[in-house]
Amino acid sequence: MSEKLVESSQTSANPSSSDPSANSGGNLVELAQRIRQKRIDRRMTIEQLAAGTGLTRSWLSKVENFRVTPSLPALFKIAASLGTPLSELVEGLEDGPELCIVRKGEGKEFDRDPSPDNDIRYESLAHRRQSRAMEPFLLTIPPKGGRAQLLPHDGEEFLMVISGEASFDYGDDKFVMGEGDCLYFNGSTPHRVYNLSDCVAEVLCVFFVSN
Structure with missing residues (x-):
């Protein structure tokens, strides 16, 4: 088999002069989950993240619920406020097998x-x-x-x-x-x-x- 098969067992805010929702690439859902989990791990409220980034609470909520795609300038601000390298937020988002399978219930x-x-x-x-x-x-x-x-x-x-x-x-x-x-x-x-x-x-x- 030439394809790799993986079994599943295992709108707008104000971050910069650019549009915060401009595409940053990668998997939007996974990125959103990483941002939310980092924030929760640091016991930080979304209001505190908004204060630290200069972004609005409503826009950050849309990011965490994968309703908008954050631009790279916005991601830099989010990563800095979370005290984490930007590379940790985006690492592996472009990776993946050619084919994956998720069985019922997985x-x-x-x-x-x-x-x-x-x-x-x-x-x-x-x-x-x-x-x-x-x-x-x-x-x-x-x-x-x-x-x-x-x-x-x-x-x-x-x-x-x-x-x-x-x-x-x-x-x-x-x-x-x-x-x-x-x-x-x-x-x-x-x-x-x-x-x-x-x-x-x-x-x-x-x-x-x-x-």
Whole structure:
């Protein structure tokens, strides 16, 4: 086999004169998780990180929830405030096998927009590959659950209901989706997915942020 196969067993702020959301490359989800974990390890609140970087709290929250892609100037400020070399934040983000496989039940759970108003479970389906253009997730939405707030993000998104029924708000438009129904849309318009039914809903969600 020529391909390498890896089994899974194991918008705007003010950082500089440049746009803070200009692409810094690499895997946005992994980068976001590293920044959040470094901050938590240092027992630093996001407000303290904002004060140390000169970036806004709301923009940093979007970074940690992989809703915007930080520019290199912004990453320099974040790394300096966290007291960590920039190389530690970005190391290995461009690495990865040509092919990876994640078996059923071997996804990696991520926190996204953690709050009492969001009880969606996000499970990464491609966490074994560090460098990737797409971010596929399995969303598990409990009965009468979901995210209360409509939020935007960089890039594009694809949704497909795997089981159950999901409701979707996109700006002022509202949709009810059944098993097998799909949506493809620009993430820049505020949106949310939720579940008004009495059964658990599972939704395949794929993010794409162009480099």
